[in-house]
Every structure is written in structure tokens, then in C-alpha cells.
Amino acid sequence: MMEKRNAVILGASGLVGQRFCQMLSNHPFFNITGLFGGSTSDGKRLVDVLKIPEHSISDPELLRKRIDHLDVDAISKLDPDIVFSALPNDLAREIEMELASLNFKVFTNASANRMMESVPLVVPEVNHECLETVRGKHGFIVANGNCSSIGLALSLKPVMKFGISEVNVTTFQAASGAGYPGVPSLDIMDNLVPYISQEEEKISQEIPKMFGTYESGHIRNSEIKVFPTCVRVPVRDSHLEVVQATLGQDVEEYEVLESFRNFRSLPQEMKLPSAPENPVILRSEENRPQPSLDSMAGSSERSRGMSATVGRVKLSDSRLRYVTLSHNTIRGAAGGSVLNAELMFKMGWI
Numbered sequence: 001m002m003e004k005r006n007a008v009i010l011g012a013s014g015l016v017g018q019r020f021c022q023m024l025s026n027h028p029f030f031n032i033t034g035l036f037g038g039s040t041s042d043g044k045r046l047v048d049v050l051k052i053p054e055h056s057i058s059d060p061e062l063l064r065k066r067i068d069h070l071d072v073d074a075i076s077k078l079d080p081d082i083v084f085s086a087l088p089n090d091l092a093r094e095i096e097m098e099l100a101s102l103n104f105k106v107f108t109n110a111s112a113n114r115m116m117e118s119v120p121l122v123v124p125e126v127n128h129e130c131l132e133t134v135r136g137k138h139g140f141i142v143a144n145g146n147c148s149s150i151g152l153a154l155s156l157k158p159v160m161k162f163g164i165s166e167v168n169v170t171t172f173q174a175a176s177g178a179g180y181p182g183v184p185s186l187d188i189m190d191n192l193v194p195y196i197s198q199e200e201e202k203i204s205q206e207i208p209k210m211f212g213t214y215e216s217g218h219i220r221n222s223e224i225k226v227f228p229t230c231v232r233v234p235v236r237d238s239h240l241e242v243v244q245a246t247l248g249q250d251v252e253e254y255e256v257l258e259s260f261r262n263f264r265s266l267p268q269e270m271k272l273p274s275a276p277e278n279p280v281i282l283r284s285e286e287n288r289p290q291p292s293l294d295s296m297a298g299s300s301e302r303s304r305g306m307s308a309t310v311g312r313v314k315l316s317d318s319r320l321r322y323v324t325l326s327h328n329t330i331r332g333a334a335g336g337s338v339l340n341a342e343l344m345f346k347m348g349w350i
């Protein structure tokens, strides 16, 4: 039995930070030894700044834990084995780099360092081999994708073998995707906003990196082209995405359905604690997936919110259409980082 690793959470009072607290409560591999936030949460206990229901965090000691002001010296003093970052992008860029240069292992949700060549951008079921690029390093950053890119990548992975070179996607993104307090209520209540700053650029850049090939220590981006249109919708959690892609091979619809249904990857083989049995859950009902019914899809308490749900699959004239939904702050953020860290721990790399 490997000894548990100590972890700290940066941005612990935010929406993603609190999902980290949820997913790392009583975790079999990791202990939380420090919580860090900004001036709003400084000195407060986690329970005093909750943005998710109290029962989501099963460890009472963690609920009572104090949030300290973010400070590299204070983090260094705790000497954590792992740093989970849910910092705003402008802050993340330098702090994460500094922590990596001080030999800390950083797993981040911020977009600031995602596209750096030295930073693998990993969805474990899609491109776990890219974690090799940081294997053996003392300090590094492993990044998560944007919350829409992760769901899109998970759903595309089982069908990429049918020769997809171009994807059109329209996203319907939850208000929590903008963090707390996020989009002003008067902008989003009873409304849709067909623009999310920087979101379309992120998706079209990140998917080619996620589907890149790992060759002799480097990642070569895929040539895949992605054309996203992003819409903010008055839903609390989960992003729904309508995907269209042309297949480069003659394939029957049942083969596509089987590929979604049978998709498994390394996290499932390794039975990682936060890995759902089915990373993609295929629904046959004509009105699924829906945020209110499918947000928390997953097979165990720890993997709730970690599956992407796929439905409305149609194939005609090699044109594939489907709808996918995934939880933006769980699979699309904290849960994605936790799964990366679980994989590296189980491999003996951290």
C-alpha cells in the first residue's frame, strides 16, 4: 500500500476549489494539508464560504479547515507533494510557474499555461500518454482543458478512429462556468447570450493539442479543425454541446453506437477512485442528455459528475451528429485534475 500524498488547494473558496474539496474529501490517495484563497476568504473556515451544498464535502475536519491567503512561502512551508490550482487565469500564470520552478507538482484548471509546450494538456481517457512528458521531473504543471473542451474530447475519442478531421460544435454553457459570482443575474435570467469571451478560441486550440501524437518526449498537435459557437444559458451546472462531424470512412450507425457504449480507457482499467465505469454514457431516449437529469452521471459516489453523457446520435451520408453533456466544475475542472493526479500516483510518478 503506497503512502498517501499531501496536497494543497489554491483558490479553495471558489467554485472549482470547492469541487476539489468535494472530490478530495476522505480520498484514498491524497490528504489535504492546506487551503489557500484571496482576500474575501482569508482566515475564514471552508464551511463559512461554501458555494456548494455542505453535504457534498464528506470530511467534517476539512469543512472546519481555515483558508489562508495565497502566498508562495506559506505553500512552500507546507511542502506539499501536490498543488491543485483553481486560481483565476491572470494570477495562475506566474504563481504556477514559480511553484513548478520550486519543484512542486502542479495540477491546474487555469487556462494561463495550458498551451505552453512544456505543459501537457491531459484528459486521462483521451491522451494519458502525454503525462510521460513530465515523468521523473521534480517540478511541473499538468493542465486540464477548458470545461467545454474536456466534454467534447471525451465524446469524440471513441469515434475519432472513423476518420474525423473537422468538427462543428455549438455549446450551451452553464452560468457556473464563469466562476463565482459569475455572470450578472440580470444578463442571464430569462435569456441566452451567444458569446463567451475567449471560449471559442480555447476550444479550437485545445482539441488539436489533446488529440496530438506523443513522439519521443514531444507532443505534435493534430491537424483536426474545430469550429465552435459558444452560448451562455441560464442553467446552474453542466455544459451541453451539439456536435457535428463528417466521418472519413463508411460506417454503420450501430458501429458508432457500439463505439460510444464500449469506450473504456486506462483510468477504468486501473480502477482509479474517481474514474467512472463508463467515461461516456450513451442514452437512447430522444430527449437526453439534460442538465437536470444527467449532470451527475457516474457509477460510484466518488465518480458522480465524471461521465460525459451522449445522446441523439444520428448518422446520415457520413455526417455524424450527437449531443453531449458533462459537468463543468467536476469533469470539466476539479475532477479532471484529480483523475490526472490519481493516474500519476498509481503509476508511481508522484
Ligand SMILES: NC(=O)c1ccc[n+]([C@@H]2O[C@H](COP(=O)([O-])OP(=O)(O)OC[C@H]3O[C@@H](n4cnc5c(N)ncnc54)[C@H](OP(=O)(O)O)[C@@H]3O)[C@@H](O)[C@H]2O)c1
Pocket (backbone or CB within 6 Å): 010, 011, 012, 013, 014, 015, 016, 017, 036, 037, 038, 039, 040, 041, 042, 070, 085, 086, 087, 088, 089, 091, 092, 109, 110, 111, 145, 146, 147, 176, 177, 178, 179, 180, 181, 328, 329, 332, 333
Ligand atoms: N467554473 C468553471 O466551470 C471552470 C471550469 C474549468 C476551469 N475553470 C478555471 O478554474 C479557475 C477557477 O475558476 P472558478 O470558477 O472556481 O473561479 P471563482 O469561483 O471565481 O474562484 C476564484 C478563486 O480564486 C481566489 N482568488 C481570486 N483572486 C485572488 C487573489 N488575488 N489572490 C489569491 N486568490 C484569489 C478566490 O478567492 P476569494 O474567494 O477569497 O476571492 C477563489 O478562491 C479559473 O482559472 C477558471 O478559468 C473554471
